[in-house]
Amino acid sequence: MDGAGQLDVMLVHRMRNMRPFKSLAARLVTSRQGLCSPFKSRQGLCSPATNQQSDEVRTLLQVFVDTHFISPGETNVGLFGRGLSCSYGPLGMELRRNVLHEWWSSVTGSRAQVFGINTPSSTCGHLDMTHLDRTPCDHMLRNNLLHGALEQFVPSFELVNKNLPFGLAETGRCFHSSKDDGSAEVTLASLVWFCSPRTSSQWLDHWAGQRLKWWRKFALAPCDFSSSDVPQEELEGPASRGVKIFYKFPWGQEPLEVLWSRGDGELMDAHTGVRSKLLSPNGRKSIPHVVSITGKVERGLLAFLCNSLHLHKREDARQRKMLKLHPLLAPIKVALGIGRGATMELRQVCEGLLQELKEAKISVWPGHLEATSTPLEQLHSKYDEMGVLFSAVISDKTLESGLLLVRSRDTAIKETMHISHLKNFLCRYISAADNM
Amino acid sequence: MDGAGQLDVMLVHRMRNMRPFKSLAARLVTSRQGLCSPFKSRQGLCSPATNQQSDEVRTLLQVFVDTHFISPGETNVGLFGRGLSCSYGPLGMELRRNVLHEWWSSVTGSRAQVFGINTPSSTCGHLDMTHLDRTPCDHMLRNNLLHGALEQFVPSFELVNKNLPFGLAETGRCFHSSKDDGSAEVTLASLVWFCSPRTSSQWLDHWAGQRLKWWRKFALAPCDFSSSDVPQEELEGPASRGVKIFYKFPWGQEPLEVLWSRGDGELMDAHTGVRSKLLSPNGRKSIPHVVSITGKVERGLLAFLCNSLHLHKREDARQRKMLKLHPLLAPIKVALGIGRGATMELRQVCEGLLQELKEAKISVWPGHLEATSTPLEQLHSKYDEMGVLFSAVISDKTLESGLLLVRSRDTAIKETMHISHLKNFLCRYISAADNM
Numbered sequence: 001m002d003g004a005g006q007l008d009v010m011l012v013h014r015m016r017n018m019r020p021f022k023s024l025a026a027r028l029v030t031s032r033q034g035l036c037s038p039f040k041s042r043q044g045l046c047s048p049a050t051n052q053q054s055d056e057v058r059t060l061l062q063v064f065v066d067t068h069f070i071s072p073g074e075t076n077v078g079l080f081g082r083g084l085s086c087s088y089g090p091l092g093m094e095l096r097r098n099v100l101h102e103w104w105s106s107v108t109g110s111r112a113q114v115f116g117i118n119t120p121s122s123t124c125g126h127l128d129m130t131h132l133d134r135t136p137c138d139h140m141l142r143n144n145l146l147h148g149a150l151e152q153f154v155p156s157f158e159l160v161n162k163n164l165p166f167g168l169a170e171t172g173r174c175f176h177s178s179k180d181d182g183s184a185e186v187t188l189a190s191l192v193w194f195c196s197p198r199t200s201s202q203w204l205d206h207w208a209g210q211r212l213k214w215w216r217k218f219a220l221a222p223c224d225f226s227s228s229d230v231p232q233e234e235l236e237g238p239a240s241r242g243v244k245i246f247y248k249f250p251w252g253q254e255p256l257e258v259l260w261s262r263g264d265g266e267l268m269d270a271h272t273g274v275r276s277k278l279l280s281p282n283g284r285k286s287i288p289h290v291v292s293i294t295g296k297v298e299r300g301l302l303a304f305l306c307n308s309l310h311l312h313k314r315e316d317a318r319q320r321k322m323l324k325l326h327p328l329l330a331p332i333k334v335a336l337g338i339g340r341g342a343t344m345e346l347r348q349v350c351e352g353l354l355q356e357l358k359e360a361k362i363s364v365w366p367g368h369l370e371a372t373s374t375p376l377e378q379l380h381s382k383y384d385e386m387g388v389l390f391s392a393v394i395s396d397k398t399l400e401s402g403l404l405l406v407r408s409r410d411t412a413i414k415e416t417m418h419i420s421h422l423k424n425f426l427c428r429y430i431s432a433a434d435n436m
Numbered sequence: 437m438d439g440a441g442q443l444d445v446m447l448v449h450r451m452r453n454m455r456p457f458k459s460l461a462a463r464l465v466t467s468r469q470g471l472c473s474p475f476k477s478r479q480g481l482c483s484p485a486t487n488q489q490s491d492e493v494r495t496l497l498q499v500f501v502d503t504h505f506i507s508p509g510e511t512n513v514g515l516f517g518r519g520l521s522c523s524y525g526p527l528g529m530e531l532r533r534n535v536l537h538e539w540w541s542s543v544t545g546s547r548a549q550v551f552g553i554n555t556p557s558s559t560c561g562h563l564d565m566t567h568l569d570r571t572p573c574d575h576m577l578r579n580n581l582l583h584g585a586l587e588q589f590v591p592s593f594e595l596v597n598k599n600l601p602f603g604l605a606e607t608g609r610c611f612h613s614s615k616d617d618g619s620a621e622v623t624l625a626s627l628v629w630f631c632s633p634r635t636s637s638q639w640l641d642h643w644a645g646q647r648l649k650w651w652r653k654f655a656l657a658p659c660d661f662s663s664s665d666v667p668q669e670e671l672e673g674p675a676s677r678g679v680k681i682f683y684k685f686p687w688g689q690e691p692l693e694v695l696w697s698r699g700d701g702e703l704m705d706a707h708t709g710v711r712s713k714l715l716s717p718n719g720r721k722s723i724p725h726v727v728s729i730t731g732k733v734e735r736g737l738l739a740f741l742c743n744s745l746h747l748h749k750r751e752d753a754r755q756r757k758m759l760k761l762h763p764l765l766a767p768i769k770v771a772l773g774i775g776r777g778a779t780m781e782l783r784q785v786c787e788g789l790l791q792e793l794k795e796a797k798i799s800v801w802p803g804h805l806e807a808t809s810t811p812l813e814q815l816h817s818k819y820d821e822m823g824v825l826f827s828a829v830i831s832d833k834t835l836e837s838g839l840l841l842v843r844s845r846d847t848a849i850k851e852t853m854h855i856s857h858l859k860n861f862l863c864r865y866i867s868a869a870d871n872m
Contacts, residue, residue, distance in 0.1 A: 072591055
């Protein structure tokens with residue numbers, strides 16, 4: 001069992017990283033010349049996509065509706081395609097949680113001196129209640145997380161005994177607006193890093209490297225994630241340097257994360273009058289410099305989804321869609337199902353197993369609640385499209401001998417396993433994927 | 437080591453649940469007659485608190501500023517005291533994460549049929565960009581999470597093959613307003629439960645019981661958390677029954693969570709025109725009934741903080757403040773510190789240990805970065821106030837024999853332990869607390 005499990009992990013590693021077929025995303029949008037997001041055309045940023053391209057991208061996005069990643073509706077799908085906050089279905093919600101969790105662990109876990117903070121998304125104004133569900137507002141809504149972190153600088157600096165460097169991390173909703181596009185909501189993942197002036201450029205490089213490594217860790221095709229320095233003429237605000245991390249979407253390259261070396265001006269502006277509290281006691285007294293790292297969560301989700309969606313040619317020449325999401329990101333680790341046997345008894349076994357897995361924090365799909373008439377082959381296709389890592393079938397054999405059949409998404413190999421081993425097998429598999 | 441660990445867990449369990457001293461919260465606000473939140477008086481809900489009471493509550497809240505749970509500033513502290521979203525310091529942020537995590541696990545883990553969803557917090561309107569950081573808006577901001585869930589009903593219902601009951605869970609920021617109080621932001625934790633009409637009352641009772649049990653699981657003084665049926669004359673909207681879960685704050689009782697049995701009206705309103713999609717196929721065709729469960733996260737945090745803040749009389753008759761937060765909620769599980777020995781070498785050992793603990797997802801305080809001149813006794817007091825579960829001191833003895841000294845917050849007992857055992861000891865301790 002142990003040996004088989006290990007073998008499986010290695011096998012999965014190889015399988016997941018083989019790319020014998022062109023990605024579905026690439027097939028759906030075949031021509032890459034002059035491509036841009038069909039949704040972008042509204043902003044006039046690039047020439048409008050052709051109708052054919054639009055249709056193809058729509059087909060691509062519809063896959064994510066059909067598999068419960070995003071909620072139906074043209075507006076909703078449009079928001080998601082533009083990398084904006086939308087209504088997520090259960091799988092998208094779980095994927096979003098997993099991505100935020102991994103971002104958080106990587107940023108706060110990598111250094112002793114990163115602290116999490118949480119700031120309100122609005123500055124309160126006065127408003128009238130007009131409607132049961134939604135209230136129009138004169139809130140001043142934030143459009144980034146930088147200023148919340150700058151405001152938190154002084155108590156945090158005291159917390160670390162005025163030692164540099166240190167960072168403040170926060171994830172949260174922000175509100176953007178443009179003249180052409182109305183207003184929109186995005187989730188940002190922000191690390192604001194405070195360091196000595198002479199090290200700020202090194203830290204920018206350090207974090208750019210770390211962040212690119214992070215994106216690529218979860219990618220099936222790491223080369224589609226890239227980073228490049230922002231040209232001098234495109235530097236924003238007070239920034240002296242910048243690095244962007246891009247993903248090559250079927251409709252063109254878009255930034256997922258932006259890093260700026262911002263100097264000390266904004267920190268000073270946020271603390272006029274108490275400037276002495278900004279000074280580091282050691283060596284030459286100077287105001288810390290700020291490096292900001294801002295990830296766009298929704299666009300990141302879209303990148304991971306596009307990156308892991310693949311076509312698999314079957315022997316009968318029909319195509320099978322597969323969502324080969326990284327094991328840590330896959331919203332569902334295992335789906336339970338019932339095979340031949342007394343349905344009532346098998347369901348009870350499933351319920352027990354489901355509780356055991358849930359207690360071990362393994363996200364599990366209650367496939368045993370589905371109509372029993374669905375052919376197994378059809379269920380497997382469905383689970384592959386949903387990116388479910390494994391499916392386990394409980395049958396009368398399980399009642400006799402405790403054995404169940406476990407099928408891997410990535411290899412399609414079925415393995416017989418004792419029901420008491422499933423939990424540990426999954427835990428080991430997921431933790432192996434973490435260290436891959 | 438194992439035996440000692442087990443013993444310690446049991447000991448901690450007993451210690452944490454002993455209440456030899458009056459809680460600090462109760463001492464600070466001694467008179468309970470006619471008390472109410474000093475912050476509430478602005479809303480005219482009850483007679484203004486006396487100045488003395490205000491001062492006492494302010495002293496109470498200041499403790500949470502001093503220990504990095506909330507950010508400084510009178511406005512910020514005022515928001516927190518009223519159970520509204522505020523700026524959290526690193527410890528408050530981590531506490532909030534832990535509370536949300538535990539809520540989520542308990543709600544989605546308890547039943548196969550609870551799915552997570554994630555909906556935008558605003559309906560987009562058109563707006564103009566006016567300011568770098570904040571944008572005034574004509575967004576329609578949500579004031580609850582119910583309507584997002586009702587809109588998600590149809591695809592979710594199909595997902596479960598139209599089997600009832602099932603639930604949709606979401607946590608997120610909502611925006612409230614009142615004529616007297618301006619506008620405010622709160623984090624809500626919502627479960628919307630869909631069930632057959634004849635079972636809705638039973639489900640209300642089921643969830644009320646579950647939720648009360650959850651609050652009490654993390655309490656030091658469970659009896660301060662209570663639940664009661666909402667009287668007929670106070671039922672809101674379409675609700676036919678309601679249950680509220682209360683916490684007895686020093687300034688009076690306030691609701692932490694509200695459960696309503698809402699009937700089918702709102703679900704029908706959200707899906708006019710596609711009513712057939714609402715019908716359950718089995719038995720008598722009927723529209724599902726809705727039970728809503730809504731927790732106020734910020735007020736819950738305040739309740740847990742007040743509940744676990746305690747005075748401890750020392751032998752020298754001076755008082756020691758302690759924050760006996762539940763091990764699962766405590767933002768920091770262990771603080772590292774250095775004792776006698778070569779500082780540079782000891783710091784290196786600490787850095788290695790810190791990385792090991794972080795990789796095991798144990799939140800650790802880098803106390804070895806603090807000024808070495810602080811007396812150990814003073815550090816312990818500080819950590820107790822911050823609710824840090826354990827502190828571990830690395831000294832020249834550690835370099836010689838691998839042994840370090842581990843002190844428990846709740847017992848103040850110091851135990852010698854090999855450095856290689858610390859991680860497992862903490863993991864076991866936290867998991868034992870989960871099953872307590």
